Amino acid sequence: MTDIRMIKRLEEFPSNSIITPGIENKMLNYSFWTSKLHDGKGLVMNSKDIKQFNEETIRKADTVYNLQQYKESLSKKELSAFIKEYKFTDKMKVDDEGKQIKKDFLDSLIKNTNLEGIKEENKIEYGMSIKKLQVRGFPTEAGTYESADSNLDRFQETSCEPCEAVLILHKSKDKKWYFIQTYNYRGWVKAEGIAIAKDKKTVFDYINSENFVIVTGNHVTIDKNVKENNKYNEVFNMGNKISLVANGEVFDKYNRQYYVLNLPLKTEEGYLGFKESLIAKGKDIVEGYLPYTRENIIKQAFKLQGEKYDWGNKFSGRDCSSFIADIYKTFGIMLPRNAGDQESSHGKHYKFDETESVEERNKILDNLSPGAAIFSPGHVMMYLGKIDGVHYMIHDFLAYGKKIEDKYVAVPVAAVAVTSTLLTVSSGVPYIRKFSSAVQFEN
Template identity: 25%
Template sequence: MSRLALPSTRTLAKTYRTGTRTWRMRALSLLVMGTTASLAACTTPSALAVSPSGVPAFHEDMLSPEFWIRRAPSPDEVLLDATQVTEKRMRAFGPEGGLVDLKRIPATLTRAQVVRWLQDAQQSPIQAVIDEQGRPVTEAMLEELRQNAATAHVPEASTARHGLSVRRTPLRTLPSHRRFFAGDSLRDFESLQAGILFPGEPVVIAHHSVDQQWLFVLTTQGPAWVQRDDVAEGTADAVFSYVAKAPGRVVTGDQVRTVATPEAPRVSELELDMGVALPRADVSPGEPVNGASSYASWPVLLPVREQDGTLAFQSALLRRTTDTAPGYLPLTRANILRQAFKFLGERYGWGHQFNARDCSGLTSEVYRSMGLFLPPNSGQQGKSTALTHRLFTAKDSHAERLRALEQAQVGDLIVVPGHVLMLIGHVDGKPYVIQDVPFAVFKDPATQQLRKTKLNQVSVTPLLPLHADDTTLYVDAMTSLVHVTRP
């Protein structure tokens, strides 16, 4: 059985079409086999085949972005200018780009269209086997949630409504807070988790649950359920005008928070993930905002939800000491590395659970901080028409794949079924990656026995020779080498 498949279920490795999303497992396991190549403590080889941390061909100096920046060619060279970045961002919302252009959704939604979205949204690669208490999930339990989705009550035609998310909120496959897992040892992967919405993201509202607590929405990522209180409804003009505003501040840290303001709880201590871009609020220098002077902070404009659910906007403050920028960062190799390493050690979070992210969330947010929008899952990142790819099939030899990796550049993405990794450089000609991954399983070169290291975090590892199963190298399972920074 493939090491990408979790035990006790074959459905975890299934692929589902979900509107424009192709769900694949983002990274249910990683197999890393030891290598006899010694690596550098700084720039000189070390005798370590397997480090004390349980990661092969690794030294602690590799945990610093500067280690890799020193090795990168022309690290501060701008790889794509602002015009090229904008053009790529627009292509991501075009045909087969991987993201949904909500402005193209018709004003009138048909029943067939909404029902299809509802069916697509319910597909999950994680089988629902047990609940939070470890009790078996029954068909009756799932049917209760489906009944709350009210598919039978979708009208023949309805008017598309629009809204903005007002906080970091999970997307769900069904309208419920209940948590289901594929097994007791697989609680890092929750069956109903379908992604995340960040503050200020647009949605098309297509339906609502029977209990009125959930909205069924189409997001730029595809269809999903979201808590009603986390979306403010407004006109299409108000929603898309806000989204189109020039960034006033772009979050460049792994996560920052707005200033705590008891006078304005709706915008107090909001979590903002890397790449979130907020327009500047029209505030005079020194003018108080929510009980505090703005002179030592950046005033930004955020959507808020009124008591009747309608959309309004309110100023908030970001401290000047937070990790933000006045616009998207220049797309350079040094910035790619520094941004990626800001997530180092963060816990793996399937679908952005645990206030974190998974493998495709990592790559997406790194590039979003530089203005490039990537699809939300690894499969789409590997084939989006917004990006340049070197695609691989069974006809490509091992040697051809190795040559492609030798020529790969910092920031390129390596896509294998269900997982995506980011290249950070080469040591002795061998590629290394940063990735968000649950496990490292490798063949110890001393004993030739499989050895399993639980990482469950953003980690630096060698790429060669990763295994998709006991006999197939990741390089031979590679489906795409994505050259994100090429025009």
């Protein structure tokens, strides 16, 4: 279903570097910031440290899971509670065409969640995503919005990326939707995009393989599907992890110039299978994870500069917390999905008190290293550094405030851009006054 608001927005906000007040052209280049790093190439954490970090995140964040250790079944009470976490709100007023949402439509969605089909004990099935999927709060592609001029679909939660392990917890009444658990989110996805495995081992042998590539570019496209008889995912996004084929006829023929990908698919019987595809070694991908250095964090962030803001990753972009999470995925770091959960996750924490002055807040920022996440209510930003007494950040945001005569008006951005911490929000308050905390993602 095409969102007419999204088409309009894409025309209004082309993908390029956006210059906000107080930003010079030189600040739009990652090398400007990496040249100022004290030890930009030094490892922040090695692979052992990152494994420990992820274990601590799973322990502290109740939205992040080790799916391999997830329970084998859910009780009726547990599963019902998960599905009922999604509720209709007063921000769900109009549909894709700007018409008022009707009660019978909402009632049909509740019916399709198939609550009456939940048993006393519900065995979990294992599977993998074969393409990028929208994760929805309810089993429907239809959108709902706060107003006719809004493009924030309130049914959209996040995305399930290709080649992810998923747990199938429940199925909709019409059988077209699965209620799934990924490593950091639950929600409804279209069943056609999930291949159910015959056994748990197949999924986690793939996920735990030490022979893989990570997509380090914003988006990359595979070069060739060796077996053309199935639909397959063509475009991969930053942070996507794809298992490799390390031997065999295709590997022997192509491995000098290509990585031979092992992509999940649905077999003719409807179960999880795999196929070989190729992606050129010259593309923006790496074998294994990127080294976790300050320089690499900044480089990854600037690859997303100018990309459109995309609420819940509904289309090809990201929102503010996915901007952060996808960058850190390239290092093998697992973060919660939403900004509020990222703020309370594992790491070195710095707190801001609402009574603090700008000068006092600047002193807290002085303690941060580039790459730290800075949080305000409902938003997350990445810290870049300090120039001439002013702190700067890069983030994926909708707008800033500009004073016209005696009031502030919102200036649309809806993209990833570099800003100072003194830039004002639409109400006229500087961003720095809205900060609640900052987190360095390290042990």
